[in-house]
Amino acid sequence: MDKKEYSRPVSLRRVQVTDAFWKQKMELVRKEVIPYQWEALNDRVPDAEPSYCMHNFRAAGKLNARRRELGEAYVPEKRPLVSGCHPEDRNHMEDDRFYGNVFQDSDFFKWIEAAAYSLTQHPDSELEGTVDEAIDAVCAAQLENGYLDTYYIINDMDYVFTNLRDNHELYCFGHLTEAAVAYCQATGKDKLLQAAMRYADYIGSCFGPEEGKRKGYPGHELAELALVRLYEQTGDGKYLELSRFFIEQRGTRPYYYDEEHPETVEKGKEGEIRHWYHQAHLPVREQKEAVGHAVRAVYLYSGMADVARLTGDDSLYRACVALWENITEKKMYITGGIGANSMGEIFSFDYDLPNDTAYAESCAAIGLVFFARRMLEIKAQSQYADVMERALYNGILSGIALDGKSFFYVNPLECLPEACYKDSRKRHVKPVRQKWFGCACCPPNIARTLSSIASYACTESEDTLYVHLYIGCVLEKEFAGGKVEIRMTSGFPWDGKVALEVRAQEETEFTIALRIPGWCNAYTIDGEAGCLEGEDIRDGYLYVKRVWKDGERLELEFPMEVRVMAADARVREDIGKVAVTRGPIVYCMEEADNGGNLHLYRLGTDPEPVAHRRKIGGVSVMGVTTRALRRKTRSGGEASCGNGLYTEYKKPEYEETTVEWIPYYAWANRGEGEMQVFIRAE
Numbered sequence: 001m002d003k004k005e006y007s008r009p010v011s012l013r014r015v016q017v018t019d020a021f022w023k024q025k026m027e028l029v030r031k032e033v034i035p036y037q038w039e040a041l042n043d044r045v046p047d048a049e050p051s052y053c054m055h056n057f058r059a060a061g062k063l064n065a066r067r068r069e070l071g072e073a074y075v076p077e078k079r080p081l082v083s084g085c086h087p088e089d090r091n092h093m094e095d096d097r098f099y100g101n102v103f104q105d106s107d108f109f110k111w112i113e114a115a116a117y118s119l120t121q122h123p124d125s126e127l128e129g130t131v132d133e134a135i136d137a138v139c140a141a142q143l144e145n146g147y148l149d150t151y152y153i154i155n156d157m158d159y160v161f162t163n164l165r166d167n168h169e170l171y172c173f174g175h176l177t178e179a180a181v182a183y184c185q186a187t188g189k190d191k192l193l194q195a196a197m198r199y200a201d202y203i204g205s206c207f208g209p210e211e212g213k214r215k216g217y218p219g220h221e222l223a224e225l226a227l228v229r230l231y232e233q234t235g236d237g238k239y240l241e242l243s244r245f246f247i248e249q250r251g252t253r254p255y256y257y258d259e260e261h262p263e264t265v266e267k268g269k270e271g272e273i274r275h276w277y278h279q280a281h282l283p284v285r286e287q288k289e290a291v292g293h294a295v296r297a298v299y300l301y302s303g304m305a306d307v308a309r310l311t312g313d314d315s316l317y318r319a320c321v322a323l324w325e326n327i328t329e330k331k332m333y334i335t336g337g338i339g340a341n342s343m344g345e346i347f348s349f350d351y352d353l354p355n356d357t358a359y360a361e362s363c364a365a366i367g368l369v370f371f372a373r374r375m376l377e378i379k380a381q382s383q384y385a386d387v388m389e390r391a392l393y394n395g396i397l398s399g400i401a402l403d404g405k406s407f408f409y410v411n412p413l414e415c416l417p418e419a420c421y422k423d424s425r426k427r428h429v430k431p432v433r434q435k436w437f438g439c440a441c442c443p444p445n446i447a448r449t450l451s452s453i454a455s456y457a458c459t460e461s462e463d464t465l466y467v468h469l470y471i472g473c474v475l476e477k478e479f480a481g482g483k484v485e486i487r488m489t490s491g492f493p494w495d496g497k498v499a500l501e502v503r504a505q506e507e508t509e510f511t512i513a514l515r516i517p518g519w520c521n522a523y524t525i526d527g528e529a530g531c532l533e534g535e536d537i538r539d540g541y542l543y544v545k546r547v548w549k550d551g552e553r554l555e556l557e558f559p560m561e562v563r564v565m566a567a568d569a570r571v572r573e574d575i576g577k578v579a580v581t582r583g584p585i586v587y588c589m590e591e592a593d594n595g596g597n598l599h600l601y602r603l604g605t606d607p608e609p610v611a612h613r614r615k616i617g618g619v620s621v622m623g624v625t626t627r628a629l630r631r632k633t634r635s636g637g638e639a640s641c642g643n644g645l646y647t648e649y650k651k652p653e654y655e656e657t658t659v660e661w662i663p664y665y666a667w668a669n670r671g672e673g674e675m676q677v678f679i680r681a682e
Helices: 022-041 052-071 103-120 123-140 150-155 169-187 192-204 223-234 238-251 256-260 271-280 294-311 314-330 362-380 382-399 416-422 442-451
Strands: 016-017 458-460 465-469 473-479 480-490 497-504 508-515 542-550 553-558 564-567 577-582 585-590 601-603 610-616 621-631 654-663 679-682
Touching: 016 022, 022 103, 022 442, 052 123, 052 150, 103 123, 103 169, 103 442, 123 169, 123 192, 169 192, 169 223, 169 508, 192 223, 192 238, 223 238, 223 294, 238 294, 238 442, 256 271, 294 314, 294 362, 314 362, 314 382, 362 442, 362 458, 382 442, 458 473, 473 508, 480 508, 497 610, 508 553, 542 679, 577 621, 601 654
Parallel strands: 465 508, 601 679
Antiparallel strands: 016 473, 458 465, 473 480, 480 497, 497 553, 508 542, 564 577, 577 585, 577 679, 585 654, 601 621, 610 621, 621 654
8 A cells, every 4th residue: 555645535615516417416405405304303294204313312411401400319210222112192202202213313413414514515504503503402412421322311321332233322423423523624613523522532431452441343333434534633543543443353253242142142153144244253354245234334344444544554455455346346236236135234145136126225325435435545546436426326316306305215226116015025115215214314324425425526635636526616726836726517427528627826736637437438638539548547547747827728528328238147137138328327217208017128239329308307317218129918918928827938029119218316206107227138
């Protein structure tokens, strides 16, 4: 690992997104999603599953006030540690009870983070005031020793840190810290940051290699990368060391979760089998295959990459590379979705990527983006940005409706609505997006990711600006020769034309590293044909180093041709099938355009694709039309295969037709209907 190659995200306070595509998504989050989610967190959305989140903070604050008032005379009522507790009537919740899931606090912290990022792009005194009041409520719930988790504060403090595997205290701390750093960077206000630091210090007093401290680690990873972010914000090395401790300790023997849960240890059953779900089956450097809960896994790998970068740990970096390759080469959907198995939201075995039962949780795609950017910070290689781009445009955007008011938790690549209701194996798949979820990790996670999209577009080192995603923006960067403003315009994802203009008071020497997308076979720069092999190309990036003058421009064009893609032959679900893509966008067929029984369609040898502008749900997108064949049917609508359920095979007859394809992320915005990404090929 060469630390000279390291880069860091450009501060959101020095970037203004102007991109036509992503600015619309960010404005959707600002105007619709953030206000809507605040109502949801306060249980004020009719017909949506209640959150109980803010109720719990206020309840914990009242108990804490009573604790301070009475001092030693205070004897808290102890309640059973039951997660998922719901009142019979949401309008008559008891003031001092905890409701919802054990990790409910985290939903609020993700909302704050989204609001913070939004404020960097669009100052809003009313939103900032709402956040400040909410932060007051959170800080009122924090105990004197720094502990802050409403589940235990309300129920029973005797059980703090006694069930790391299942009860998410350190996960909630991670989201608290991410939110606190983001809000401090956006507004300069540090009340929540101080609360996060006090909680981190308390955790550090309980965990570590020193004698008498716990040797545990998070059951749901996130604290690892949040502690790194706290270190980078404060410069205090103890937070980096605590992150490294959690990573180094994970998977070591004796297994911490065996000591924590001796009742689960079965005689003769290997620990690796017991603990793979939490990525605690082996020390992290020995893990070569992505296993277990997909979100937890990519959060862990992101933390590993952070620690590897900051400590120069080459063996930890190599472990990250091996895990990245396993995910992207054997366990990732064409949409950038990961975590194929709904039973536990987990990675399945290599090449097992079913379309109709896919889980592909929105949060897992977000975690993959986190992992990708951190690998890019270590080394600019286009493979990481290619996956990051694919997940953002497809696996993540599919999780939110075009109007921002409903959400997918699960993102299948094929949907038959009848099966969602009648087949127990597919009940996790929803044919329409939901207003909210009792376990609502995905909606606020999507909001914070879209609001911070600029932090994924570019990273910087001392003398180089790395452009990973072509997102229109105006950013400032300081080089040795002075401060420079760079204006990037982009037609992505529908048009491959990009321009960068430099504004500088003095001539300044620096380098711009431009990613050459993996889906692009050729490109032009300033009207001249580019070449993927040359002295200025390294790892899929074109390095342009020069003394830049004020007003100097670079113009690039990446032709966006419709491509017909096939999966590796070892992906059994997709053998004999293909998918349609254009640029970074994956497409799908939908019943609204093509009628039902999408399984009867087949793509011919010469599909003659045509891209064209159209609208879905009032939003302009680029659609694609291809020629296709449709298996002929009898009047009853059944495939013409003879009489009876099973008959002697005869070559079926097909009729020529066309298929309309829409961006995968835009499906299910026109009511309930069938959807399919892969189509049979001739």
